[in-house]
Amino acid sequence: MIKEFSLLFALVALSSAAAAREPTAAVPIGSPGWWATSGDYPSDALKSKLEGTVAFRVKVDPDGKPNACEIIGSSGAPVLDEATCFLVMARAKFYPARDAKGQATEGVYSNAIRWILPPNVSKTLSPKSETLTFILDKDGSIKDCRFVVTGANAEETMKGKNLCNSHAAFNEPYRNADGKAVTKRVTMKSSLELEDVEE
Template identity: 40%
Template sequence: MRRIIATILFLASGVTTAFASDPVGPVPRGSPSDWIKDDDYPSAERAKGVTGASGFRLLVGSDGSVKDCVISSSSGSPVLDATACALLKARASFAPGRDATGKKVESIFSSRVSWVLPAGFPINLPEPRSLTVLVDVSKEGVVEKCTVEKSVDFTTPSDPCVQYPVGRKGASFIGKDGKPIAVRFVNRMTNEVQAR
């Protein structure tokens, strides 16, 4: 009798396995292209001509709503990335994922938003401007002075002279006669407009 019961249990477990399905991820309701439109492009980033692709992962709840958004690969612009997640959380909707038994479960949906300027959109090129960093180095290779010359509207995220602290010793420079010489290192960054 035990052998028959064991065989029935074995056959029953085989039947369950045969009818079990693979887990299914969330399926977008409607078209994902409707989630973010051209009008959603942040105006400041558009004006600067900033483009990129925001890779994202959405945590989709068992009810099909977006519970969380994480940027998996940045567009290079924190503004574009934050905008993508905010709009996806507000607009994306899914048929929820299901486990192997068919039960609705939390699941992950991954994709990317491509931030592309519309065709014919004028890009605002920066006005001509310049920044010059001058570093005076003694013949012993010690930084003696660092100055910055810039046009009025040229902004930098930090002081360029931070890279060249006064008193720091570096390499000595050798003149044509083979002896150490004092030098001025000049680094120029410019935006200019040229006729062509």
């Protein structure tokens, strides 16, 4: 009888301990540092040389999936704020929050992403020009493609943005007035020029 009472008492004690455990918050699976990388830097932000820190809060469902994201501290640049929530929703995974009974439940997780321009991006604009030229063949394929950059950071630009490496193809070739496919050389140019202004 004493042994049965002791066993019953032990079971009740364990049950009470389990019922009284502390709730836990949602915890990221893996490093949040991989949710956004320099390769994810929005092109508009790169062009405008925008940087900033974005604080966010994400709601996590009982399966550990984010189901909503809100900005709780803006970078001041909407493009960076939007990119932050987009990437978090796409890549973040969590161990779900748990209630006092150990059951998975909805939770929240807060953090911040600091957007810093990659080292090869100059924070001041410099004169440069870019030229993309290629032959668009009769079957819509691209041949003899050349991408040339001159000016500041030309070598770095060529590495990260050589449009000839995309192996793109047009759906349709150029056609003459009779509708017959013809071969054309296409040349696209862009340039950035600086001019002194009297103050």
